[in-house]
Every structure is written in C-alpha cells, then in structure tokens.
Amino acid sequence: MGLDIIQPQSINSKEYISILKSLDPDYLVVVAFGQLLKKAVLDIPSKSVLNVHPSLLPQYRGPAPIQWSIIHGCSKTGISIMQLDEGLDTGDILQIETVSIDPKETAGMLHDRLAKSGASLLVDTIDKLSEQRIQSRPQDHSFATYARLLTKKDGLIQWQQPTQSIINFIRGMTPWPGAYTYLNNKRLKIFMAEKADATQIFPPGTVLEAFPDELWIATGDGALSILNIQSASGKQMSVADYLRGNTIVAGTQAQNKPE
Numbered sequence: 001m002g003l004d005i006i007q008p009q010s011i012n013s014k015e016y017i018s019i020l021k022s023l024d025p026d027y028l029v030v031v032a033f034g035q036l037l038k039k040a041v042l043d044i045p046s047k048s049v050l051n052v053h054p055s056l057l058p059q060y061r062g063p064a065p066i067q068w069s070i071i072h073g074c075s076k077t078g079i080s081i082m083q084l085d086e087g088l089d090t091g092d093i094l095q096i097e098t099v100s101i102d103p104k105e106t107a108g109m110l111h112d113r114l115a116k117s118g119a120s121l122l123v124d125t126i127d128k129l130s131e132q133r134i135q136s137r138p139q140d141h142s143f144a145t146y147a148r149l150l151t152k153k154d155g156l157i158q159w160q161q162p163t164q165s166i167i168n169f170i171r172g173m174t175p176w177p178g179a180y181t182y183l184n185n186k187r188l189k190i191f192m193a194e195k196a197d198a199t200q201i202f203p204p205g206t207v208l209e210a211f212p213d214e215l216w217i218a219t220g221d222g223a224l225s226i227l228n229i230q231s232a233s234g235k236q237m238s239v240a241d242y243l244r245g246n247t248i249v250a251g252t253q254a255q256n257k258p259e
Contacts, residue, residue, distance in 0.1 A: 061089035071172035092136035159205035182255035198223035205254035213240035
C-alpha cells in the first residue's frame with residue numbers, strides 16, 4: 001500500500017513523538033497495542049486519539065478480552081470505540097456494537113470476526129465525529145473488570161472443573177496459548193472437545209472406558225470427549241487418528257506435569 005511502517009521501542013520516546021508531530025495527524029488510532037500513551041502523545045492529533053477495544057467496556061479492560069469472555073462462558077461481547085486517555089481502557093465511549101458469541105466459537109474465530117466489525121465501526125465513528133453527529137460518554141468504572149494477559153502456563157486444564165467450564169476454557173485458549181494436559185508423561189494440546197454421555201462419576205482427570213477411537217476424561221461433574229488433539233512433537237489431528245498410534249488405557253490419570 002506504500003505506507004511507512006515504524007516500530008518504536010517506546011511510543012512515548014522523544015524521537016517518536018517528534019515523528020508523530022511531523023505528520024500533523026487529525027486522529028491517532030490504537031488497536032491491540034501493548035503500551036500506554038502518555039499525555040505528550042495524546043495531545044498530538046488535532047481531533048482525537050481513538051481506541052478499538054474488543055469488549056463491551058468497562059467489562060474486560062486489558063490485553064486479553066476475547067479469550068477471557070469465552071473462558072467465562074459469556075454469550076455476548078462486542079466492540080467499543082473510545083477516546084484514549086492515560087489510563088488502561090478507561091477513556092470515554094463513543095460507540096459500542098454488541099456481538100453474540102457462538103457456543104462453539106474459539107478465541108481465534110471470534111478475533112477474526114471482531115476485527116471486521118471493529119474496522120467498520122471505527123470508520124463509522126470517524127465519519128460521525130467529522131460531522132459532529134456523536135457525543136462521548138464516560139465509562140461507569142464501578143462495573144470495570146480486567147482481562148489479564150495469558151501465558152503458556154495458563155493453558156493447563158483443571159479437570160476438577162465442571163465439563164462446560166472446561167469446554168469454554170479450551171475454546172478461549174485456542175489457538176493461543178492452547179489448552180493442554182499431560183497423559184502418560186506426554187504433553188497433549190486439546191483444540192476441541194464436547195460433553196461425553198458418561199453414566200458414572202469418576203475422579204477428575206481419569207481416562208474412561210470408551211470406543212477405541214474415542215478419548216473420554218472425567219471432569220468435576222461428568223466427562224469430556226476429546227475431539228481434536230496435538231502432541232508436543234506432532235501435528236494437530238483428530239483424536240481417532242492420534243489413538244491409532246498412541247495407546248491410552250482406561251484408568252490413566254491426567255497429570256499436572258510429567259513425572
């Protein structure tokens with residue numbers, strides 16, 4: 001597109017502030033950016049600094065709103081366009097668009113969908129600002145929640161949780177950092193699962209009797225049927241394909257770490 005790309009270590013550095021000022025911008029737009037802008041940067045554009053945030057602010061402020069909204073089992077989320085201030089997602093709201101979350105949608109799927117919605121809403125917001133057809137409103141900070149950054153260690157499945165909570169956890173962790181468990185001292189990443197029709201309650205994390213091409217693991221209130229899996233050194237595949245070359249006998253216990 002012929003656009004210059006600049007990647008400063010700090011957007012608040014004197015050098016980068018000088019570059020921004022030389023552009024004489026009407027707006028600055030911030031999307032999924034990991035640095036807080038200080039007043040010297042916020043004061044540069046002649047009109048406003050806008051932020052596109054993938055949640056219904058003030059809920060899920062912070063770096064991982066998409067993942068946490070799915071992990072927590074939310075049925076809806078959205079896009080918030082706000083005027084950026086020096087806080088963390090605390091600025092005044094200009095527009096919000098609510099989006100339903102499909103029960104089988106992963107964080108990756110929802111991210112891609114919200115990216116399109118966010119782009120459209122941003123353009124609409126700038127048009128309305130230019131025509132003075134929109135008013136900002138302050139957030140109610142008493143309703144604020146925080147979506148902290150996820151790490152690889154956060155992906156460990158806690159089998160004592162209810163079945164639906166684990167399904168939501170797997171969806172929210174896909175594609176990154178990924179939900180995983182250890183079976184037979186092997187780290188297995190799980191990409192897709194559904195509730196299994198178990199008739200008895202077993203200790204959470206126990207591999208249950210099932211058909212040869214199925215992998216059922218006991219949860220806090222039932223069992224989970226694993227559908228899609230990946231070993232540490234392999235590729236993502238159906239659990240049926242994985243079990244053709246890897247034996248996991250009933251009674252095997254999931255581990256929090258290899259022995």
